[in-house]
Amino acid sequence: MFFRVFPVLILSSTLLAAATDATRQVNVFIGTGGHGHTYPGATVPHGMVQLSPDTYNFGWDWCSGYHYSDSSIMGFSHNHLSGTGIGDLLDVLIMPGTGPAKIVPGSRENPNEGYRSRFSHNDETAVPGYYSVLLKDYNIKAELTATERVGFHKYTFPASDSSHFIVDLAHAYGGPERVTAADLKIVGDSMVTGGRRVNAWAKGRHIYFAMKFSKPFERAEVVSDGKVLDAATREGNSRNVKGLLHFKTAAGEVIEVKVALSAVSVEGALKNLETEIPGWDFEKVRAKAHADWEKELSRASIETKDEKKAQIFYTALYHTLLAPTLFEDVDGQYRGMDNEVHQLKAGDHNYSTFSLWDTFRALHPLYTLMQRDRLPGLVNCLVRQAEESPSGVPIWPLQGRETFCMTGYHSAPVIAEAMAKGINGVDYERAYTKLYQRAMADDYRGLGYFRKLGYIPSDKEEESATKTLEYSYDAWSVAQIAKALGKMGDYEKLLGQAGNYRNLWDKSTGFVRPRLADGEWAAPFDPKTTGVSKKWRDFTEANSWQATWGAQQDPQGYINLLGGRGEFVAKLDELFDQKTETVGEKVADMTGLVGQYAHGNEPSHHIAYLYAYAGAPYKTQERVRYLLDHLYGSTPDDGVSGNEDCGQMSAWYVISSLGFYAVDPASGNYVFGTPLFDRATLEMGAGHKLVVEAARKSPSDQYIQSVILNGKPYGKAWFPHSAIADGGKIVFQMGAKPNVQFASGVGDAPPSMTKQAAN
Numbered sequence: 001m002f003f004r005v006f007p008v009l010i011l012s013s014t015l016l017a018a019a020t021d022a023t024r025q026v027n028v029f030i031g032t033g034g035h036g037h038t039y040p041g042a043t044v045p046h047g048m049v050q051l052s053p054d055t056y057n058f059g060w061d062w063c064s065g066y067h068y069s070d071s072s073i074m075g076f077s078h079n080h081l082s083g084t085g086i087g088d089l090l091d092v093l094i095m096p097g098t099g100p101a102k103i104v105p106g107s108r109e110n111p112n113e114g115y116r117s118r119f120s121h122n123d124e125t126a127v128p129g130y131y132s133v134l135l136k137d138y139n140i141k142a143e144l145t146a147t148e149r150v151g152f153h154k155y156t157f158p159a160s161d162s163s164h165f166i167v168d169l170a171h172a173y174g175g176p177e178r179v180t181a182a183d184l185k186i187v188g189d190s191m192v193t194g195g196r197r198v199n200a201w202a203k204g205r206h207i208y209f210a211m212k213f214s215k216p217f218e219r220a221e222v223v224s225d226g227k228v229l230d231a232a233t234r235e236g237n238s239r240n241v242k243g244l245l246h247f248k249t250a251a252g253e254v255i256e257v258k259v260a261l262s263a264v265s266v267e268g269a270l271k272n273l274e275t276e277i278p279g280w281d282f283e284k285v286r287a288k289a290h291a292d293w294e295k296e297l298s299r300a301s302i303e304t305k306d307e308k309k310a311q312i313f314y315t316a317l318y319h320t321l322l323a324p325t326l327f328e329d330v331d332g333q334y335r336g337m338d339n340e341v342h343q344l345k346a347g348d349h350n351y352s353t354f355s356l357w358d359t360f361r362a363l364h365p366l367y368t369l370m371q372r373d374r375l376p377g378l379v380n381c382l383v384r385q386a387e388e389s390p391s392g393v394p395i396w397p398l399q400g401r402e403t404f405c406m407t408g409y410h411s412a413p414v415i416a417e418a419m420a421k422g423i424n425g426v427d428y429e430r431a432y433t434k435l436y437q438r439a440m441a442d443d444y445r446g447l448g449y450f451r452k453l454g455y456i457p458s459d460k461e462e463e464s465a466t467k468t469l470e471y472s473y474d475a476w477s478v479a480q481i482a483k484a485l486g487k488m489g490d491y492e493k494l495l496g497q498a499g500n501y502r503n504l505w506d507k508s509t510g511f512v513r514p515r516l517a518d519g520e521w522a523a524p525f526d527p528k529t530t531g532v533s534k535k536w537r538d539f540t541e542a543n544s545w546q547a548t549w550g551a552q553q554d555p556q557g558y559i560n561l562l563g564g565r566g567e568f569v570a571k572l573d574e575l576f577d578q579k580t581e582t583v584g585e586k587v588a589d590m591t592g593l594v595g596q597y598a599h600g601n602e603p604s605h606h607i608a609y610l611y612a613y614a615g616a617p618y619k620t621q622e623r624v625r626y627l628l629d630h631l632y633g634s635t636p637d638d639g640v641s642g643n644e645d646c647g648q649m650s651a652w653y654v655i656s657s658l659g660f661y662a663v664d665p666a667s668g669n670y671v672f673g674t675p676l677f678d679r680a681t682l683e684m685g686a687g688h689k690l691v692v693e694a695a696r697k698s699p700s701d702q703y704i705q706s707v708i709l710n711g712k713p714y715g716k717a718w719f720p721h722s723a724i725a726d727g728g729k730i731v732f733q734m735g736a737k738p739n740v741q742f743a744s745g746v747g748d749a750p751p752s753m754t755k756q757a758a759n
Contacts, residue, residue, distance in 0.1 A: 022297035023290060025314035028126035030639030031083065033068035035061060035591060035600070037643050038319065039080040040126040042144040042151070044292045046351070046374070048326040049261055050080040051144045051151035053133065054090055056108060057173050060588060063087035063643075065173065068636040072111040072118045073135065076144060077171065078151050078209070078259055082322040083644025084355065085589060086405065087173035088201040088398065092209045092259060094153065094167050098138045098160040101244050103223050105171070111137065115166055128297070128318055129289025145286040148326055149272040153257040154282045157249035165257070167211065167243040169196050176240050180204075184241045186234040189216035192243050193266045202401035206335055207261060210269035214256040214280050218246045256280055263327060263335040263400055275330045296321050299370050300654075303679040305699065311634050313657060313677075316650035320363055323646040324378060327352035327399060335400040337389035349377040350384070352399045355646035357406035358602045360413045362651035365662040368421045368721065369655075372685045376425035379418045382411045383427065386434035393438045407445070407463055407540050408470030409438050413666045416477040419484055420668030421721045432485060435478045439494060447471060449517075455503040458514035458522045462536035465504055465514050466603075469550035472501040476553040476753060477666040498753060501551040505561050510571060512548040514538040528596065529584040541589040542603045543582065545575055545596035552606055552664045554753035555613035565614040572611055576623060592631050592641030594623075599631045600642025605652050606663045609671045612717040613749050618703055618738035621674040624656055625702040628676055658682075658692050659732060660719070663750065668721045671750050672743070674702050675732050688727035696734035704742055705733040717743035718750035
């Protein structure tokens with residue numbers, strides 16, 4: 001059977017292929033086991049609400065609140081992080097039950113201690129925009145769907161005089177102590193409102209809610225600090241406040257609940273609720289969520305004989321659309337990075353959950369192909385956050401707070417890439433002002449040393465080697481904006497910073513390595529460790545084997561440092577052919593090892609494409625195909641080889657499966673890899689399409705023999721975004737054996753900083 005995923009019916013000469021919309025190819029559970037850290041619940045593309053079950057709220061593998069290995073559910077909360085390595089959110093948990101009401105969740109080992117319920121994956125269903133599970137201890141069927149700002153619950157109860165819900169505002173990732181203040185109010189006989197302040201990863205964030213029930217309560221109770229308050233009390237204010245809502249139900253009776261969120265106020269949450277779900281038609285909301293997902297997912301269509309790969313592709317595409325998340329009310333009000341309430345201009349949007357250290361590498365490049373209508377809003381949001389935040393350009397902003405997570409200031413390449421690719425509707429002059437201020441700062445995380453010494457000393461600053469490499473790339477990115485704006489003096493100054501990575505190059509070892517303030521190398525050095533310093537790591541979630549290649553702007557510079565193309569290729573081979581052992585500290589993020597290449601963490605993601613800079617693109621094709629085939633899967637545990645990281649791990653798969661990748665996003669160029677599918681079509685917007693075809697005799701044919709770009713033979717190892725900005729067509733002729741002559745000349749190599757500076 002020839003399997004084709006496309007949102008219409010396909011006819012062939014011998015059969016009628018089953019009509020399948022794109023959403024049916026998504027396996028929401030991919031990444032919910034292992035170390036993927038994804039959640040299975042209901043949301044819409046980039047939605048503010050992620051309504052999902054929580055199975056546990058402590059531990060690294062529960063950063064999303066859910067892990068596939070669990071067998072009981074605490075309840076359903078309304079916002080979740082997708083694939084992060086640090087946990088937060090899990091706001092406004094609600095859990096139905098029957099029998100005596102309990103006010104603590106109980107343990108995974110003994111769910112009977114609290115309001116938890118056992119469940120089976122056999123009774124669990126999840127598709128984009130919808131989740132369902134049977135809560136076995138109560139015989140209650142839970143169904144969830146969502147709009148952008150509202151979660152919609154549907155619970156089918158058994159006959160019981162003791163049916164109830166608990167609303168637990170003390171539930172938080174990391175435990176109740178993360179909540180610094182909370183308020184819960186019973187309003188009338190069918191509504192609960194409130195809010196809380198949380199001091200977890202995003203310190204001091206605000207969240208408010210409005211919750212409406214389809215059936216009046218028989219009675220309602222407020223629980224504060226473990227005590228049920230007097231029956232006349234309708235409001236509780238404490239760090240540990242909960243609500244108990246009691247009902248009588250007949251067999252098969254449905255109670256629905258609508259819950260809207262706001263970071264501004266309860267009034268904002270009420271307005272969100274009334275605007276987005278004014279009625280009680282669960283199926284209508286579910287159908288709208290499905291349609292929203294189908295619209296986004298069907299921007300890509302693929303033809304393949306491999307159904308497993310189709311499932312992996314569409315699930316990956318699904319994960320790329322979960323974050324950044326909308327963070328504004330329907331009236332345009334939002335809580336900014338200064339913790340103040342602001343009003344958006346008409347047509348603007350505010351977002352949260354920018355995992356920039358991860359996502360500048362592949363997610364944002366993918367958006368320049370498939371989300372060009374949304375992209376100006378995302379970039380403008382980064383500019384606004386830079387202006388509002390006391391700390392300047394955003395690093396890892398989450399719900400109006402700066403987490404300062406990870407290194408670098410990677411809003412720079414995101415903005416530079418948008419400019420290089422001609423994304424309109426962005427005030428790049430405003431963006432440049434804040435980015436240049438950051439690049440020239442002396443008081444930010446080692447930047448003073450970086451500018452004064454040309455590197456960051458390992459005895460003065462943690463993760464110094466990685467910061468030196470990443471500040472070099474960020475300076476390069478800001479330099480591209482400066483050049484485009486005609487600020488040539490700034491450009492030259494920034495270009496000098498972009499070359500600082502060379503100051504950590506140790507010719508005697510052939511690695512980037514930590515260096516002391518006095519100029520001496522830190523010792524003893526082993527490239528398989530996370531560093532030399534005893535106080536801290538010298539590399540961020542990596543060792544020198546992986547981090548050495550971090551100056552993404554200058555592969556030609558590395559070729560020169562190593563002594564030539566042959567030495568560069570040999571060094572890359574050595575990376576992939578090493579034993580997978582690591583030395584010293586065990587870093588949980590250093591997963592998906594192929595030799596010392598770690599696909600489970602982002603610093604490695606561009607490395608397989610570097611062969612193309614040294615005249616050996618066929619080796620890129622080998623490595624990339626291996627990673628596509630072996631580092632992604634279709635089960636909860638093997639779906640991704642590390643934290644999914646807000647779409648980056650998935651975006652690598654999506655864009656690499658098309659046959660190219662942005663090694664240096666700020667340049668606006670792509671490097672050829674190897675196409676996975678026989679044909680892929682991307683809807684780029686404004687009627688433009690990118691078509692990628694791969695002519696091959698066997699699915700295993702992974703080597704490019706020749707390329708036709710927009711109808712003309714093309715012999716380089718790269719191409720500029722301008723070639724496909726208004727749509728285009730790439731035709732690959734593939735073969736079983738490498739064509740070592742293809743794109744092997746010096747003039748065929750992708751541009752890099754050293755070449756540009758020489759011009």
